[in-house]
Amino acid sequence: MFNTLREDIKTVRAKDPAARSLLEVVFCYPGLHALWFHRLAHFLWQHRFRFLARFISHIGRFLTGIEIHPGAKIGRRFFIDHGAGVVIGETAEIGDDVLMYQGTVLGGTSLKKEKRHPTVGSHVVIGTGAVALGAISIGDGARVGAGSVVIKSVPPGATVVGIPGRVVEDGQSPLMELEHGKLPDPVAEAIRLVLQRQNKLEERLRRLENSSSVLTEDELSMISGKIVRYFSEGEGI
Numbered sequence: 518m519f520n521t522l523r524e525d526i527k528t529v530r531a532k533d534p535a536a537r538s539l540l541e542v543v544f545c546y547p548g549l550h551a552l553w554f555h556r557l558a559h560f561l562w563q564h565r566f567r568f569l570a571r572f573i574s575h576i577g578r579f580l581t582g583i584e585i586h587p588g589a590k591i592g593r594r595f596f597i598d599h600g601a602g603v604v605i606g607e608t609a610e611i612g613d614d615v616l617m618y619q620g621t622v623l624g625g626t627s628l629k630k631e632k633r634h635p636t637v638g639s640h641v642v643i644g645t646g647a648v649a650l651g652a653i654s655i656g657d658g659a660r661v662g663a664g665s666v667v668i669k670s671v672p673p674g675a676t677v678v679g680i681p682g683r684v685v686e687d688g689q690s691p692l693m694e695l696e697h698g699k700l701p702d703p704v705a706e707a708i709r710l711v712l713q714r715q716n717k718l719e720e721r722l723r724r725l726e727n728s729s730s731v732l733t734e735d736e737l738s739m740i741s742g743k744i745v746r747y748f749s750e751g752e753g754i
Contacts, residue, residue: 548597558587612639
């Protein structure tokens with residue numbers, strides 16, 4: 518148990534450059550406190566002390582602002598950075614070396630007593646305010662951008678952004694950590710392509726309007742009159 522506690526502390530110091538001392542980590546990191554509350558609550562949950570487990574979980578939520586159901590399974594070296602508003606549901610499963618930021622939700626989409634929360638692989642980073650819903654899987658090494666809403670499974674090593682979340686293929690190798698300011702925006706990219714197409718069409722129209730082969734308004738009126746007479750009087754054009 519003490520080895521696990523030491524490992525949790527080392528994880529905070531390794532993943533947060535703001536951590537300056539051991540005392541600061543132990544006493545001033547709600548993400549670490551929430552994890553320790555969960556480890557105790559999960560132990561009691563597994564041994565069928567369900568009410569006591571939920572009560573300890575509730576105390577942890579009150580003190581840290583982080584809600585982790587005691588039934589959730591969390592691996593080693595898990596870290597919640599600035600954890601206010603984080604919610605992890607009962608059937609959620611989290612692998613090793615996972616980093617989550619504030620406001621992250623691993624939520625359910627079913628009222629049935631079954632697997633209804635996400636399964637997160639190892640070495641995953643989930644950005645601020647991101648939401649993953651349902652019994653989906655987020656593969657090892659995946660990155661979920663800030664504010665994304667993930668409703669479909671994510672392949673290993675992929676980067677997901679947007680609402681709903683879309684896998685971004687940017688031709689670059691995966692980053693060790695999620696750089697929120699450098700994530701591509703698929704919606705902005707789609708708008709950019711539409712504007713490019715519009716500009717091409719407008720340029721083509723301008724060329725046609727300036728071309729000598731374009732019929733004048735009088736010529737168009739004359740042809741239109743001939744067509745009307747042809748259908749009304751049976752005359753040839």
